[in-house]
Amino acid sequence: MKPSAFDYHAPRTLGETLEVLAGAGPHGKVLAGGQSLIPLLNMRLAAPSHLVDINRVTSLDTIAVRDGGVRVGALARHAAVERSAAVARAQPLLGAALRLVAHPVIRNRGTVVGSLVHADPSAELPAVLTVLDGSVRLARHGGGERDVPAGEFFTGPLESATEPGELAVSAFFPALPARAGSAFCEVARRHGDYAMAGAAAVVVLDEDLRIASARVACVSAGPVPVLLDMSEVCAHRPAASDDWDAVARAVRDLIDPEGDIHATAGYRRHLTGVLAARALRIAAQEATEDRDDATGGPR
Template identity: 65%
Template sequence: MKPPPFAYRAPREVGQALADLAAVGEDGKVLAGGQSLIPLLNMRLAAPGTVVDINRVAGLDTLTAGPDGVRVGALTRQARVERSEEAAAVQPLLRQALRLVAHPVIRNRGTVVGSLVHADPAAELPAVLAVLDGSVRLASADGGERDVPARAFFTGPLEVAAGPGDLAVSALFPALPPRTGTAFHEVSRRHGDFALAGVAAVVTMRADLGLEEARVACAGVGPVPIVVDVTAEAGAGDWAAAAHTVRERIEPEDDVHASAAYRRHLTGVLTERALAEASRRAADA
């Protein structure tokens, strides 16, 4: 398979990258890790007139972990984030999810921000950003930057709230409050495949170990990650009630891999497992 013909630009500064994107408009695509874009090009599911390769742009391969959370630059590879002890200490859900993303060779090249911008509804990282209420920072050619929260960033399957001249320069995964645990569970046909369904869970306990807050984000069962607050249902540790609420909120569809009914059932099972594991970690935190 060969991609369709396209013009190629390889800027070395953020300003030049933004100028290139502004010049090509909707006819341009950004190349970072390429683990999503290159297959789409080869299968001719995407045919941009220009590919803007940002791999030579300085200053985009950053990774910082601090009191506010983990900020990941546009060129920071998934494997680096997965292996970072500092990032895992501040936001453990990142590592828990990244270990389920494809295969190590893919994570060595793929970028965290690229996965967010690609916005595949079945991908793990959009669900993580959504359940944490994180944000993506967009830069534009006019010199401005804006932080778009996850709830507004994902607008549909493979669609995000970024304009033709925008460049996603980083993403913030907020830190957890005290006595909080996280977990990510999914089921796929084969290890490394996109999940039939996945659930990211965040549980926060009070000082007396009573439940303060519980929420999940579901992947693969709607056009965007579906976040559900199940604090009321799970107040007494009733994860089955929480799972019932989640099953009612999701929007699975039939396809060649699984029926909508199976995905709905599976999401409920994964919700119970993820909430139970996250609560155990919260109790030990």
């Protein structure tokens, strides 16, 4: 298969990139890692008139770790973010999810921001951004920048809030608060495949090591990552509890996944409940370990 004809652009600055995208409008596509876009072009599921290759815009190849979290530039590769010790300390959920993304050869080229803009509800990173209440920064020629929260960014399968002429220049993953833990669990037919079901969880404990808040974003459970606030179900549950059956049942009651060639709707619902409860349990345990670190206890 070969892509349909297009005009190729290779800008070297952000300003030049935004100018080209403004001229291309709805007929332009951005090429960064290309791990999702190139197959779509070859199968002619996407047929842009203009392809804007941003790989020479080095100012977008950034990973910035600050007290508030991690900001990942549009050209930061999965592998670079995954291997960053500073990212692992500031936001461990990001690294945990990246280790499940495809295979090393894909992660060496694919980009974090590109995965978010691709907006596949079966992908890991949209769920991570959603459960952390992160955001994507969009820029346009002559129009400045705007930050779109995750809850508004993903609008449907393979659809995001990115408008024609805009470029997603970075994504922000907030750090966890004190006494918090996170976890990512998924099941795929083969390692590296898209998940049949998955869950990204964040749990915050109170001073008595009981659950104060619990959130989980479900993968492959809807047209966008499905965010569930499980705080009421988990309220005052000891972090060390082994009984999470009620949580799994509550998750199953709140989702309405579709079946496909990989899993029936019923199986996906059951699996999502199991994985969500498991991720929440692991996150609660990690929050306990975070408390031990803070008080000088064992890790």
